[in-house]
Amino acid sequence: MPAVHAMVGEDTFLQLEAIRRIAAALGKDAQRIDFDGETAQLADVMDELRSFSMFAGTKLVVLRTAEEFISRYRSNMEEYVAAPVETATLVLRCKSLPGNQKISKLIAKHGKVEMCEPPKGRDLTPWIVSRAKTPHGLTIAPGAAQLMAELVGNDLGRLDNELAKLALMVDGKVTEADVGRSVVFQRDQEMWHMTDELTAGRVDKALQRWRQLVQSDSSTEFRAVTWLAIWLEKALKAMKLKQKNMNPFAIAKELRIWPANNVDSLLRTAERMGSAGLARALDLLAEVDHRSKSGLGDASDNVERFILSLAKT
Incomplete structure (x- = not known):
């Protein structure tokens, strides 16, 4: 498990899903701490990362609007990312993190950068088909997936909600009629x-x-x-x-x-x-x-x- 992750993009759903995967990999006993990057102080974030948890084996430190935090403490963050502690996992949620910046290159080298932009155009229907299969256990007809894309758009959180609802309605297979009956919205x-x-x-x-x-x-x-x-x-x-x-x-x-x-x-x-x-x-x-x-x-x-x-x- 990389010690530093950057979730880069506008899509909240994809960022939250990525954080859930990290939390699941760390185990249910991991202690989670969240900070707002616009108001968090460097000392507080570093204290959480470098101190041991009394009740858990590891920590998950999540920093929202991390680009604001990075802009205030760029050199400190570059120093940390180059040599992160092993007892904590840092997640940086950013709208943007240009790949030519030093900190982006350091995260790519010592951690992981994950793009969190929703699929667009022709890529949306395959995303719906894939998401229906995992984690919802559904096989969705291409026409039904296309209908969902037309009705909902690329709001992935809402699409996932509709798939969860369909999973309770049908017996594993989703048709266009099922999508129509699910009362979207x-x-x-x-x-x-x-x-x-x-x-x-x-x-x-x-x-x-x-x-x-x-x-x-x-x-x-x-x-x-x-x-x-x-x-x-x-x-x-x-x-x-x-x-x-x-x-x-x-x-x-x-x-x-x-x-x-x-x-x-x-x-x-x-x-x-x-x-x-x-x-x-x-x-x-x-x-x-x-x-x-x-x-x-x-x-x-x-x-x-x-x-x-x-x-x-």
């Missing part, structure tokens, strides 16, 4: 309604919607962490785009939000929680994901606890 819209309640501070209503979702679709509890992580990260991105005077319609297009008016709830969330609150919520969600995958509590109950924690954020 319905569950996503219900999740938006739940997060709208959270945005408005109506935690009791959010919990009620969450329980209804779990009752109507048992796969929801396993997809919720990915969906909520994407929601929170899009809220962060929406806030930054608004600060650049981008209008809501343009923000919706940039972040691939459909329907476009859903961007309003994202902006309300960002305004209420602020960048620090959103970063803390992402850290809490990472802990929820770790607990669920480690068998520590029921997945649905863990999500409920996360929803309740947002009321205090």
Whole structure:
């Protein structure tokens, strides 16, 4: 396992999937620590990397918006990447990391650079076919995969959610008719309604919607962490785009939000929680994901606890 990984690209789903693979390889006892690259201090990150965990054999240190952190501490990061510690794994989540930069070359030499850009055009349908097979155990007809691509686009998180739903509906094989019956967008819209309640501070209503979702679709509890992580990260991105005077319609297009008016709830969330609150919520969600995958509590109950924690954020 390389000691340093760079996840480079705009696609949150691919970055989260890559981190899950690393976490699984490290084992359920690995201690995970998340930092926001825009606010994290070098000393804090290095302390976590170089100190031993009291309760785990290894550490997984994840740095969001790592390009901001690298720009502030470039020489220090280059020095660390050239000789990383063996007891911790560092993951750098970057929108971009030019290959001609020294740190990019060092990561490629001593660690691993993984591109996280969604497939486009003709490459999207093969991705759907492959993703259907692993991990969902589905064989999807080319026409059905093409229909999904046309309906959903290259939003990989939503495509994966639809495949998870189809896995519960069909007996291993997916046709175009199955895709039509899966009511694309319905569950996503219900999740938006739940997060709208959270945005408005109506935690009791959010919990009620969450329980209804779990009752109507048992796969929801396993997809919720990915969906909520994407929601929170899009809220962060929406806030930054608004600060650049981008209008809501343009923000919706940039972040691939459909329907476009859903961007309003994202902006309300960002305004209420602020960048620090959103970063803390992402850290809490990472802990929820770790607990669920480690068998520590029921997945649905863990999500409920996360929803309740947002009321205090």
